[in-house]
Every structure is written in C-alpha cells, then in structure tokens.
Amino acid sequence: MNKKAAIIIAILGIFGIIQASIAPHFLFLGGTWLGWLNLVDAAVAAVALFEKRGNRLGWWAAAWGGVLLDLYSGRFFGFWIIILLGIVAFIKLIIKKYVRIPSYW
Amino acid sequence: MRFPFSRDVGPLFVLAVGAALILVLNVPVANSWFKNAVYGALAPVQRNIWAGGARVSAFIDSISSMSSASAENERLRRQVNDLTVKTAQLGELKKENDFLRQGLNLELDKDFDLKLAGIIGKDASRDVLIIDKGSNDLVEAGMPVITAEKAVVGKISKVYADFAEVALITGRDFSFDVKVGDDAVDCLVKGRGGLSAAIDLVPKDKKLEAGAAVITSPLGGIFPAGLLVGTVGDVDTNDVEMFQSGSVVPAFDFNGEKVFVANAKSPAVSKGNLNPGPQNEK
Numbered sequence: 527m528n529k530k531a532a533i534i535i536a537i538l539g540i541f542g543i544i545q546a547s548i549a550p551h552f553l554f555l556g557g558t559w560l561g562w563l564n565l566v567d568a569a570v571a572a573v574a575l576f577e578k579r580g581n582r583l584g585w586w587a588a589a590w591g592g593v594l595l596d597l598y599s600g601r602f603f604g605f606w607i608i609i610l611l612g613i614v615a616f617i618k619l620i621i622k623k624y625v626r627i628p629s630y631w
Numbered sequence: 632m633r634f635p636f637s638r639d640v641g642p643l644f645v646l647a648v649g650a651a652l653i654l655v656l657n658v659p660v661a662n663s664w665f666k667n668a669v670y671g672a673l674a675p676v677q678r679n680i681w682a683g684g685a686r687v688s689a690f691i692d693s694i695s696s697m698s699s700a701s702a703e704n705e706r707l708r709r710q711v712n713d714l715t716v717k718t719a720q721l722g723e724l725k726k727e728n729d730f731l732r733q734g735l736n737l738e739l740d741k742d743f744d745l746k747l748a749g750i751i752g753k754d755a756s757r758d759v760l761i762i763d764k765g766s767n768d769l770v771e772a773g774m775p776v777i778t779a780e781k782a783v784v785g786k787i788s789k790v791y792a793d794f795a796e797v798a799l800i801t802g803r804d805f806s807f808d809v810k811v812g813d814d815a816v817d818c819l820v821k822g823r824g825g826l827s828a829a830i831d832l833v834p835k836d837k838k839l840e841a842g843a844a845v846i847t848s849p850l851g852g853i854f855p856a857g858l859l860v861g862t863v864g865d866v867d868t869n870d871v872e873m874f875q876s877g878s879v880v881p882a883f884d885f886n887g888e889k890v891f892v893a894n895a896k897s898p899a900v901s902k903g904n905l906n907p908g909p910q911n912e913k
Contacts, residue, residue, distance in 0.1 A: 546752035546761075547677045548684035551886055552691075564755045589649065597669055598752050600759045600789065600796055603662055604653035 534573060534587050541565040542594030566591040570610050574617040578629040588614040667765065667791035670751065674763055674794075677751040678888075685886040743855075743893040746770065750888060751794070758799035758824060760785070764892055765793040775854050775893045782859045782882035783847060784890050797890070800860065801828045801881060808850035809860055812843035820845065820860060820879055830863060833875040839866050845879055855893075 545565045570591040574584030592607030599606060621627075655661050696703065746769075748762040764770050776784040776797045785805070788798035798805055805822035811830065816837040822828050833839045843863045847854040864878035883890075 543673065543677060543680060545755050547680040548687075549755075550753035551684040551688035566755070595755055597666060598761065599754050600757055600798075603656040606755075607649075607653065 531583060531586060534569075534583065535590055538566060538569055538587060538591050538594060541569050542591070542597070545595070546598040564595070566595055567610065567613065571613055571617060574614040575621075575627055576630045579622065584614045584618060585611065663791045667793055670761065670763075670791065670794045674751050678749055678763070681750055681752065682888050685888055688886050744769075745891040745893055748776075748795075748890055748892055750890065754796075758785075758802040758805075758822065758826060759788065760797040760799060760890075762795050762797055762890060762892070763793065765791045765795050767792050768892075769894060770795050770892050771894075773853075775858075777858060777891050777893055778883050778887060779889070779891065780859070780882070782861070783854055784883045786853060787892065795892075799826070801826045807853045808848040809845050810848045811845050811863060812838065812840060814838065817848060817850065818874075826881070828861070828879040828881060829876060830879050831874065831876045833877075835868075835873070835875055837875070839863060839868070839875045839877060841866055841877070 549565065570584070570587045573587040577583050588610035589607055592604070592610045595606035595610075596603050656665055746764055748764040748770075750760050751763050752761040753759065754761075762776070770787060770790055772787050772790055774787045776786060778784060783800055785797045785799040785802070787795050789796040800807070800820065800822055801824065802822040803824040805828075806819055809818060809820045809830070810816065811818055811833065814837060816833060816839070818833040819831050820828055821831055830839075830845065841863050845860040845863060847856055847858040847860060849856040859882045861879045861882040864880045866875065866877040868875050
C-alpha cells in the first residue's frame with residue numbers, strides 16, 4: 527500500500543509541476559478548456575475509479591492533489607482539496623456503487 | 632500504528648487535522664510564508680521547465696504554421712510592400728517623435744523602475760501567473776506588469792516575500808479603460824478568462840475596425856496611458872445593443888519567459904498619469 531502511495535504521490539507531484547509550468551503553453555492542457563479539467567484532476571479521478579473497493583488511496587490522492595493545485599491557485603487554500611475530495615466521493619459513493627469498473631490496484 | 636495509509640487511523644482524526652491545517656494555511660501570514668517557501672524550493676526547477684515548455688510550444692506552432700506557409704508567404708509579401716511605403720513615411724515622423732519625446736520626457740523607464748521578473752507558473756483554472764519577484768524586491772499589489780515591448784500583461788494581485796501573483800488582463804474579473812484606433816475612442820476592455828478578452832462600450836457612432844490598436848487610457852487609474860493592450864479581433868455590431876463590442880487579441884506573448892514589473896517613481900504616475908511633463912514641474 528505504501529509503495530503504491532509513494533508512486534502516486536510522486537506522479538501527482540510531477541503532474542502538479544507540469545500543470546503549473548508546461549501545460550499553460552498549450553491551450554487544452556493549460557486548464558483553459560472547460561476551465562476546470564487539468565492533469566491532476568484526471569489522475570486523481572483515475573486513481574479513485576480503478577482502485578479496489580474499500581481502498582482509501584483515492585481519498586489521500588485527492589488531498590495531496592488538492593494541496594498541489596492550491597499551491598498555484600489564487601483561490602483560498604483548500605479550494606481544490608474540497609473539489610477533488612468531492613470528485614472522489616462522487617466516484618466512490620455513487621458511480622462505483624452502480625457501475626462495475628475493473629480494479630487495477 | 633502504520634501511518635499514514637493505515638486503516639487504523641481514525642477518519643475523524645485525519646479530517647480534524649486536515650481541516651485545522653487548511654484553516655491555518657488560510658491565515659494570510661501563514662499562507663504567504665508557506666507558498667513563498669514552496670515556490671522558493673521549486674523555482675529553479677520550474678523556471679527551466681517553463682522555458683522548456685515555451686520552446687516546445689514555439690516549435691509545435693512553427694510546425695503547424697508550415698502547412699499554410701505558401702498563403703502566408705504571399706500575404707507577407709504584400710504586407711512588406713505596404714510596410715516599405717509606411718516605413719518611409721514613418722522615418723520622418725520618428726524624427727519628429729524623437730524630438731518631442733526628448734522635450735516631453737516620455738520614456739517609460741523615466742516614469743518607472745522596471746524590475747525584470749521570470750515567470751515560473753500559472754494558476755490551473757484562472758488567468759493568474761506567478762513571477763519570481765516579491766515584497767523583498769519592493770513589488771507591491773496593484774503594480775502594472777508589462778513586457779519588453781511595452782505590452783500590458785496585467786497587474787500584481789498578491790505579493791509574497793520572493794514571489795508575486797499577476798492577474799492577467801484576460802482574467803474574468805479584470806476590466807480597464809482603453810483607447811481604440813486612430814480616433815482614440817474611449818472604451819473598456821474586459822477579461823473573458825481562458826486567455827481571451829473583449830472590448831466593450833464603444834459608441835455606435837465611432838468606427839471600430841478589426842486590427843485597430845488598443846492602448847491603455849489613464850482614465851481608470853490601473854495602467855499608465857499609452858501601453859499596448861493588443862488589437863481588435865472580431866467586431867460585433869448588434870443593432871439591438873447600445874454599444875459596439877468585439878474581441879481583443881492580447882499583445883503580450885504568453886510563451887515569454889520574462890516580464891517587467893513597473894514600479895511608479897511618482898504618485899502621479901501610479902495614478903495613471905504617465906510623466907506629467909514639464910508644465911507640472913513648475
């Protein structure tokens with residue numbers, strides 16, 4: 527569990543830096559498309575979608591991803607943490623309850 | 632206890648600690664200190680990554696523009712001919728302008744202390760840049776940010792010790808007075824988010840043409856007069872509306888790596904009046 531967590535922490539960290547520094551040069555990745563979609567959101571949603579039922583890694587990924595996005599956000603600190611926890615809650619408590627999704631970790 | 636990914640950790644305890652941390656990090660002093668420390672640690676890496684991203688983006692742009700190179704070449708040839716004629720005319724005007732500048736003391740660096748700042752990042756969902764100059768470099772909120780070509784980028788919205796946030800003119804909550812075209816029609820530029828902006832409140836009896844230059848006006852007091860904002864893109868002249876509107880193509884190059892923070896040398900300049908001129912010095 528801790529090995530997977532370390533990998534996800536590292537990947538989200540890299541995605542956070544890419545989102546703040548490289549993605550703005552490309553309109554789609556720069557978060558300007560839909561205003562909300564970005565690499566960190568997508569990665570956290572993927573973790574929540576494809577982890578085994580009962581695992582909590584998605585919640586921790588949401589908290590860590592939120593911290594990364596809040597670091598480069600002009601909004602109040604915690605804004606992205608709340609958004610990502612909301613996304614994970616939606617996936618785990620609603621989508622995964624009714625849709626059968628394969629689990630990879 | 633196997634912290635932090637163990638099931639033994641009570642969810643309520645984790646929530647309470649997380650909420651407390653978030654609350655503490657929303658205290659302005661703690662927030663500034665924390666962000667400044669993290670930006671400071673990551674800035675050397677991010678500066679290089681930003682520059683690399685800019686180069687990759689420029690390379691991709693150059694490849695995608697090759698497909699339309701032939702038409703572009705023809706258009707540029709015509710433009711070169713036009714510009715050759717205009718250059719000859721401007722040569723005379725330049726001499727006159729240089730003379731007037733000398734007399735009126737209008738150079739930007741005489742009105743401002745220009746601080747060179749590197750861009751290190753951008754807010755994921757808003758038009759906000761992060762630059763590597765902060766309160767330790769005498770940067771203050773509200774200062775205009777411009778490019779080397781004197782194109783307006785935005786204004787400082789938040790300052791940390793060694794870094795600052797720049798609200799771009801394309802941000803949704805950004806609006807300021809401008810003058811458009813040869814007639815210098817007073818109107819308003821409003822940010823639309825997503826790196827785009829619109830021009831509004833242009834009276835119907837005034838001519839608004841695509842390609843017309845948009846420059847700052849001292850009326851709003853946000854920017855000094857005479858800085859380039861961009862050019863008019865599409866024009867919308869709806870018969871129902873009281874005013875004309877349109878899009879603005881911002882002049883600043885988003886793929887640039889450096890900007891200038893313009894620190895006004897006198898209160899008159901900071902209020903938007905670029906160099907009051909000799910008559911005010913009496």
